[in-house]
Amino acid sequence: MNQSRRSFLNKTMKTALGLPVIYYTNLPKGLYPIIWDEDPIQGKSSELVILNSRPVNAETPAHLLNDALTPNDLFFIRNNGLPPSEINVADWTLTVEGESAKTSKSFTLQDLKDEFKNVTLNLTLECGGNGRSEFNPPAKGNQWTTGAVGCASWTGIRLKDLLAEIGVKDDAVYVAYEGRDLHLSGDPQKLPISRGVPVSKAMEDESLIAWSMNGEDLPLMNGYPLRLVFGGVPASCSGKWLSKILIRDRVHDGAKMEGQSYRIPCDPVAPGTKVADEDMCIIESMPVKSLITSPKTGAMVKPDQKFKIEGKAWTSAESIDKVELSYDFGVSWMTTRVKKAGNRYAWQQFEAELTLPKVGYYEIWARATDSEGARQPIILPGWNPKGYLNNACHRIAVKVVS
Numbered sequence: 001m002n003q004s005r006r007s008f009l010n011k012t013m014k015t016a017l018g019l020p021v022i023y024y025t026n027l028p029k030g031l032y033p034i035i036w037d038e039d040p041i042q043g044k045s046s047e048l049v050i051l052n053s054r055p056v057n058a059e060t061p062a063h064l065l066n067d068a069l070t071p072n073d074l075f076f077i078r079n080n081g082l083p084p085s086e087i088n089v090a091d092w093t094l095t096v097e098g099e100s101a102k103t104s105k106s107f108t109l110q111d112l113k114d115e116f117k118n119v120t121l122n123l124t125l126e127c128g129g130n131g132r133s134e135f136n137p138p139a140k141g142n143q144w145t146t147g148a149v150g151c152a153s154w155t156g157i158r159l160k161d162l163l164a165e166i167g168v169k170d171d172a173v174y175v176a177y178e179g180r181d182l183h184l185s186g187d188p189q190k191l192p193i194s195r196g197v198p199v200s201k202a203m204e205d206e207s208l209i210a211w212s213m214n215g216e217d218l219p220l221m222n223g224y225p226l227r228l229v230f231g232g233v234p235a236s237c238s239g240k241w242l243s244k245i246l247i248r249d250r251v252h253d254g255a256k257m258e259g260q261s262y263r264i265p266c267d268p269v270a271p272g273t274k275v276a277d278e279d280m281c282i283i284e285s286m287p288v289k290s291l292i293t294s295p296k297t298g299a300m301v302k303p304d305q306k307f308k309i310e311g312k313a314w315t316s317a318e319s320i321d322k323v324e325l326s327y328d329f330g331v332s333w334m335t336t337r338v339k340k341a342g343n344r345y346a347w348q349q350f351e352a353e354l355t356l357p358k359v360g361y362y363e364i365w366a367r368a369t370d371s372e373g374a375r376q377p378i379i380l381p382g383w384n385p386k387g388y389l390n391n392a393c394h395r396i397a398v399k400v401v402s
């Protein structure tokens with residue numbers, strides 16, 4: 001076993017178990033501690049809600065998203081296949097190639113760190129299917145409630161700096177990724193997912209290739225040792241376990257780019273409608289959205305007790321303009337204080353103090369409006385076959401009891 005696999009195993013096991021594995025160097029190659037099977041989310045918080053363990057999909061309860069930045073162990077996991085079981089960081093390479101690449105080249109992690117300007121940005125990742133569980137008729141797929149979202153501080157390099165080094169031909173259309181995870185079938189020829197973004201998105205200042213999350217190595221489940229991070233588009237574009245970047249002369253045609261994946265009807269349809277593939281359009285941006293992260297839904301307060309509401313709001317537009325709260329089922333709305341973000345695509349914190357009139361059951365609803373004037377709907381937005389882009393207002397229950 002080589003040194004980096006050893007230290008990776010040891011470090012991962014330490015975070016997973018809170019304990020070092022004393023004889024880990026004796027483990028034959030290809031053999032993993034059985035706890036890895038028993039603990040599919042490997043080192044992540046047991047407070048994550050596991051929706052599926054093969055592949056692993058786990059979401060973060062809203063009240064655990066109250067930190068300014070989502071801690072690594074609480075960041076949601078959305079896997080389409082199986083994470084690579086053996087990772088040798090020293091040998092890890094990222095290859096850039098494709099029809100519209102002027103050259104092709106491979107980089108080690110160290111090359112990326114040394115040859116390009118290192119940048120750190122706070123960026124929100126949200127799965128396109130977040131909120132799917134509310135659609136009716138139900139949409140197949142992971143039944144995410146509200147927790148397939150998080151915002152972390154990512155350190156890496158700008159994708160555009162790497163693309164400039166390679167050279168992008170005039171006919172370039174898309175920038176796509178491949179990762180080293182395995183297809184569920186075990187077939188090494190198949191990729192679980194390989195998506196991409198239009199060149200203009202790849203060239204944005206906030207589009208990163210990151211090796212660090214909140215100042216630490218990426219957790220295995222979030223793409224260790226290298227991933228893409230794009231703000232404002234479905235997180236499915238942010239390739240994990242990144243091994244290849246393809247500069248394409250066409251819209252990328254990798255796994256989960258075609259058919260109904262990450263697509264919505266080009267024109268709105270009635271709930272339950274079957275839509276032909278050719279009438280489905282790629283999701284190009286994520287809508288304005290917010291979450292109430294404190295108190296936890298079901299909270300109890302006393303009559304006349306002043307309490308604080310806190311939350312997060314995000315958008316693919318420049319920034320969040322305002323977040324309003326209602327406690328009378330949307331008849332009247334009050335404003336909140338919204339903090340500015342350090343950079344575009346970071347979620348913004350909001351807060352307000354509230355007193356509820358008398359003993360009874362209330363709901364607090366949050367509604368964000370972004371700098372383009374886009375505002376969250378109170379009820380479910382357009383039904384679509386795969387249940388994407390639900391940005392309806394978040395609701396929490398609050399009981400006033402004496």
Ligand SMILES: Nc1nc2c(c(=O)[nH]1)N[C@H]1C(S)=C(S)[C@@H](COP(=O)(O)O)O[C@H]1N2
Nearest residue numbers: 076077078079080127179222235236239240
């Ligand atoms: N290689 C690879 N990259 C991937 C995925 C995957 O399964 N394999 N899942 C994508 C999807 S659908 C989402 S929503 C995000 C989730 O990122 P996270 O697991 O770090 O939260 O990663 C994206 N990148």
Ligand SMILES: [Mo]
Nearest residue numbers: 078127128236
């Ligand atoms: Mo996703």
